[in-house]
Amino acid sequence: MTQDAFGKSIPVLPSQDIERALSFYASVLGFKTHRFEGNGYGIAVRGGTEIHFWACDDRRIAENSSCYLRVLDVRAVHAELSPKLPGLGDVVITAWGMDELYVIDPDGNLLKFGQERDGE
DSSP states (O other): OOSOOOOOOOOEEEESOHHHHHHHHHHTTOOEEEEETTTTEEEEEETTEEEEEEEOSOHHHHTTOEEEEEOSOHHHHHHHHTTTSTTOOOOEEOTTSEEEEEEEOTTSOEEEEEEEOTTO
16 A cells, blocks of 8 residues: 555544534634534534534533644643633643643533643
């Protein structure tokens, strides 16, 4: 095989209220969103990042779901989100060479924003 068959990975997160989820991703996280009425499905896109949502009645599923979003500047993301998310934690310096920021969306999904640490 001369070309890798894999394209890009897109997380599909559970949501009890897709309209609420898309509103959060648009107003707080700066994504452009699309809802597919009657299909229980939504999409949020920002830059090269795309997240899909499926209708789910069980909050426990979302509270045990997460996705990892690689960003170019996690501190800039922190600065952008801090005014919109009171109580947002600080950037975490991990043992595995990433600087990370954690956000929980209205459904309980954990979003991990990560940037590879310089020089590692």
